[in-house]
Amino acid sequence: MPIIGLAPSSTPTRPAHFNIEHVIRPNILALHPYRCARDDYSSGVLLDANENAHGHSISPPEGVSPSKKPQLNGDSHIDIDMDLDPILSLDLHRYPDPSHPKIKSLIAEMRGLPSPEHVFLGVGSDEVIDLLVRICVAPGREKILITPPTYGMYPVCAQVNDVGITRVNLELSADDGEGGDKGRFSLRVDEVKRAIDADSSIKLIFLCSPGNPTGTLISLESIRAILDYVPFKGIVVVDEAYIDFSEPGSSAATLVIDYANLCVMQTLSKSFGLAAIRLGIALAQPPLIQVLSNTKAPYNISTPTAHLALRALSPASLRTMKANIERIKVSRAALLSDLHDLGYLGLGRAIGVQDANFILIPVLSRGSSVADSSRAQRVYKALAEEDGVVVRYRGSEAGCPGCLRITVGTEEDNKIALEKLKKTLERL
Known part of the structure; x- marks a missing residue:
């Protein structure tokens, strides 16, 4: 067929x-x-798709200039003004x-x-x-x-x-x-x-x-x-x-x-x-x-x-993208080295070859070389709930006992994460 x-x-x-x-x-x-409707025609007096011919109804909140619209963060608080004119000017x-x-x-x-x-x-x-x-x-x-x-x-x-x-x-x-x-x-x-x-x-x-x-x-x-x-x-x-x-x-x-x-x-x-x-x-x-x-x-x-x-x-954006990738690769190598330095606290060596923008690393039982999923979960939860550092627990995945997946962040992100991880491993 x-x-x-x-x-x-x-x-x-x-x-x-x-x-x-x-x-x-x-x-x-x-x-x-x-x-x-747009498979056949996309220009002219378009009366074929039951669209609202008067345009969109998005208006700025009271007290905000027409060129500015508040951006909401995850808690729905207005904290940043963001110019949305390029988007609002679209059809x-x-x-x-x-x-x-x-x-x-x-x-x-x-x-x-x-x-x-x-x-x-x-x-x-x-x-x-x-x-x-x-x-x-x-x-x-x-x-x-x-x-x-x-x-x-x-x-x-x-x-x-x-x-x-x-x-x-x-x-x-x-x-x-x-x-x-x-x-x-x-x-x-x-x-x-x-x-x-x-x-x-x-x-x-x-x-x-x-x-x-x-x-x-x-x-x-x-x-x-x-x-x-x-x-x-x-x-x-x-x-x-x-x-x-x-x-x-x-x-x-x-x-x-x-x-x-x-x-x-x-x-x-x-x-x-x-x-x-x-x-x-x-x-x-x-x-x-x-x-x-x-x-x-x-x-x-x-x-x-x-x-x-x-x-x-666009060419300019592709250049920015490639520059960011190189920055992440440099940070990845530095983060990997810094994580290895925490081995004395029961952090194992990273698993796999590093071809992504994250590192998979096992948490070990205290005083041993055995991956410890229970301890890894405690570390994961303590980092998130007490220190505001959110990584991903992957210890239940095949071949990944005790593992945490840590995304390569900015230099400041990585510094904070390492400091908090060190303190958490010291006490758990």
């Missing part, structure tokens, strides 16, 4: 064992996408562009892909994850495969959509004994292949690289090994939310041109520092992108989000 909206192509599919029409659920292949009373070709073109150029037809935009990566599960995996009959410890939304989306989960835990290599990182996490390729051989109902394989919470890349060689494995007829999804914090050339986006059975997810939340605007990205060959586009909500990316994304993808 052809994919609706996709022009016929005579280009052979690679790898030869993959056929996307055998992966997408038949009801999705047959889906005629909703035709929204907020009109439905947004359903496709955003300019943003897609800039992303394709940035990631080395030939056209915007290789790019899909979602409401964060979470929408992409949910769409992939919905379009590929039949509820009650088929499965996804995940590699714990990994991002928690994969099993959540699976459960919401009533699909099964196969787990192949990452392998943690032994401590190198040289004072460096405590081993590294790696994909057990042979175990993944055995799982595929044992269960033909696996339709999606989610690989988080750099991993969350592992902070470690999965090698392109390992990813290729799964993509090339003939018995697997599904799609490999590589989640690269943290890819910009790793070394250049590490991204699986370089494989998209050669593999129709690959989808690479990225986001503006991390390296771009735009978590609040909720813009996720899928990079894949046009057939899968077209199916995602056919299935998404008609206007999933808002006009303010699109406006800010375009600004973020």
